[in-house]
Amino acid sequence: MSAKGDINVQIAAFTAQLQRREISGSRAVALATAHLISRFVSSRRWPTADDLINQVKRLGRELEKAQPHELACGNIIRRILKSIRTVDETVELVEAVDDRERRSSMFGILSVPGSGDKSTDHMRSRDLKAAVIEDIQVLIEEIGNEEPLQRVGTEMINDNEVILTPCPRSVTLLDFFLKVAQKRSFTVLVTECYPNGVEDAKMFAERLTKAGIRTEILPDATVNAVMSKVSKVIISPRTVLANGGVIASSGMALPCLAAKNFNKPVLVFAGSYKLSLLYPFDVERLIEVGNSGKVIDFADADLMDKLEVTNPLCDYLGPELLDIIITTDGGHPPNFMYRIVLDNYSTQDQIL
Amino acid sequence: MDDDMPFDIKQTYLKFLEEDPQLTMPVAAIQSLVALLADAQPKTSAELIEVLQEASQTLKDSVPNSISLSAGSDLFLRFVVRNIHDYSDWEACKRNLVENGRTFAERAKESRSLIARLGLPFVRDNDIILVHGRSRAVHQLLELAASKHVRFQVYVTEARVCAEGQIAAAAFRKLGIPTCMIPDSSVGYVIPKVHKVFLGAEGVAESGGVINQIGSSQVVMLAHQFKKPVFVLAESHKFVRLFPLSSDDLTTETPYTFTTTETEEFDPANGPQIDFTPHKYITALITDLGVLTPSGVSEELIKIWFG
Known part of the structure; x- marks a missing residue:
């Protein structure tokens, strides 16, 4: 009984952290979500896989409501839901194969209906629990391990290259540059990302210089001017969408458009937890708007009174602006992302 | 069926199409082949394949x-x-297969309603949608959207030669969708105001390009020029193992010809009925297998032919 109370406290604490943004950054949120659900699965009682799925979904709804713009949380929950479904299905494989082929192949309309009565002989919940928790552990390891991503990326960096990374704040990208610097020498141009990411960009540049990488900070407006000497643009977005487009910090769209104009490749680095099954039906809804006091100081009351100031925190970049998306399972062209989405998530979980 | 008459695959096919106006051509073809199976009673599997191959060739040649x-x-x-x-x-x-012959048509209709469900989020409030020609899948999607009280407006092209635009427009108006009928020559005029283009398909080629009622390719190219997304709604049983590079690669019985003498009165119907839209102009295909990019089509085809 105490374990159950304990998990509720943990959920409440995590929800509060999300709401107050005490925990931010996709990787941190993804890891925290996975750990929380792992504890949730082991402490709750659920007779069948369906019950578990419903309970996890309910938890997912709560977490999504706490921070609707942090998609990593929902991504992890959907990954786990999919793994619960897969684990559960392996038992009913014989019965399910017919039904699954029917829905997932062009033979759909032809296949003959199966024997009908579906077996209710589910895997015993104890075995299911062990298997699901093991899957979550694998997922946690995958989130923490960016070695495959770095390996693929390293091959794409040559000696003496000039790389532009607009508005960097991603740990993935920082780790990647530090790793590559052991093998190659290159220059990194960092845009300052006014007004939302100035501190982050400075910190990023500082970390790179400390590691002995030649680094320059540029004002955002100069990207078009320097693009001719840049050899590639590397970005790490917040979220990769199902159509291969991405949501990234505001200030990233401009360098990518300039890169397109100069025919320079744009590389996207994203851990698989950033992969979302959302399709950008309504781009405006995906874009978060932040503190307009960062654009014009609230102390400047005269101006603030007369102007309407908005400060969007993200940009949407369509798949046509990007050349390759490098995730933990390798590099993919943007128009292939829909397939990885179909592999990673179950369409039934689109809405939690 | 009349017992004295020998089985005629073409007549069977046409009869299926006539009996059910909701039936698509590929499903009618499948049903006629199933009907043939019931009639022909082949003894061996080799004979069975031969009979089917022959019949499907006859059918292809006769239409x-x-x-x-x-x-x-x-x-x-x-x-x-x-x-x-x-x-x-x-x-x-x-x-x-023979016993379930009827269910294929049902499933084909099911896949159309699945497409409508998957496509629903693509239709949003205040959208202006351009539709070329008549398509059952597009109709079903817009019907669903209208029933969910999504407020949108539709431009319907006349889609000359097949001239099914009128029927489509009438059907949309009946659903309470504000509809504007335009001649095919005005697509360039309205396209800057349009938010997205919806198309049906007669067939989807291996490249993800679409074979559809004539006029589709010019509509889509204009949309591409103005950076408007183009969504093709097609059931997966319309994926076909063809790789046309241009509309020219599709065979037609009535090609356009050049003459120097005034031969007969100009008849627009006397020309090709379908054209080919290359995949690079298509944003996404909304199919019963999910929302695919054009490259997804070849993947599905590979799965069943080489998987």
């Missing part, structure tokens, strides 16, 4: 525009060939 139809008959043949090897008890499988 002027056979691309859509061949998607169905090829799919069925492939299904039969694969299952002869997979199942030890082919007889049971055949019996099942």
Whole structure:
């Protein structure tokens, strides 16, 4: 009984952290979500896989409501839901194969209906629990391990290259540059990302210089001017969408458009937890708007009174602006992302 | 069926199409082949395949525009060939196929309503949608959207030659959707105001390009020029193993000809009825297998032909 109370406290604490943004950054949120659900699965009682799925979904709804713009949380929950479904299905494989082929192949309309009565002989919940928790552990390891991503990326960096990374704040990208610097020498141009990411960009540049990488900070407006000497643009977005487009910090769209104009490749680095099954039906809804006091100081009351100031925190970049998306399972062209989405998530979980 | 008459695959096919206006050509082709199976009673599997191949060839030759139809008959043949090897008890499988002949049509309709469900989030409030020609899948999607009280407006092109735009527009108005009918020549005029383009398909080629009522390709190219997304709604049984590079690669019985003498009165119907839209102009295909990018089509085809 105490374990159950304990998990509720943990959920409440995590929800509060999300709401107050005490925990931010996709990787941190993804890891925290996975750990929380792992504890949730082991402490709750659920007779069948369906019950578990419903309970996890309910938890997912709560977490999504706490921070609707942090998609990593929902991504992890959907990954786990999919793994619960897969684990559960392996038992009913014989019965399910017919039904699954029917829905997932062009033979759909032809296949003959199966024997009908579906077996209710589910895997015993104890075995299911062990298997699901093991899957979550694998997922946690995958989130923490960016070695495959770095390996693929390293091959794409040559000696003496000039790389532009607009508005960097991603740990993935920082780790990647530090790793590559052991093998190659290159220059990194960092845009300052006014007004939302100035501190982050400075910190990023500082970390790179400390590691002995030649680094320059540029004002955002100069990207078009320097693009001719840049050899590639590397970005790490917040979220990769199902159509291969991405949501990234505001200030990233401009360098990518300039890169397109100069025919320079744009590389996207994203851990698989950033992969979302959302399709950008309504781009405006995906874009978060932040503190307009960062654009014009609230102390400047005269101006603030007369102007309407908005400060969007993200940009949407369509798949046509990007050349390759490098995730933990390798590099993919943007128009292939829909397939990885179909592999990673179950369409039934689109809405939690 | 009349017992004295020998089985006529073409007549059967046409009869299926006539009986059910909701039936698509590929499904009608599949149903006629199933009807043939019931009638022909082949003794061996080799004979069975031969009979089916012959009949599907006859059917393709006897219908002027056979691309859509061949998607169905090829799919069925492939299904039969694969299952002869997979199942030890082919007889049971055949019996099942014959008995379930009717359900194929039902499932095809099901896949259309699945497409409508998957496509629903693509239709949003205040959208202005351009529709070219008449398509059952597009109709069903817009019907669903209207029933969910999404407020949108539709431009319908006249889609000359087939001239089915009028029917489509009337159907949309009946659903309470504000509809504006435009001649095909005005697409360039309205396209800057349009938010997205919806198309049906007669067939979807291996590249993800679309074979559809004539005029589709020019509409889509204009949309591309103005950076408007183009969504194609097609059931997966319309995927066909063709790789046309241009509309020229589609066979037509009535090609355009040059003359120096005034021969007969100009008749627009006297020309090709379908054209080909290359995949690079298409944003996404909304199919019963999910929302795919054009490259996803070849993947699905590979799965059933080489998987």
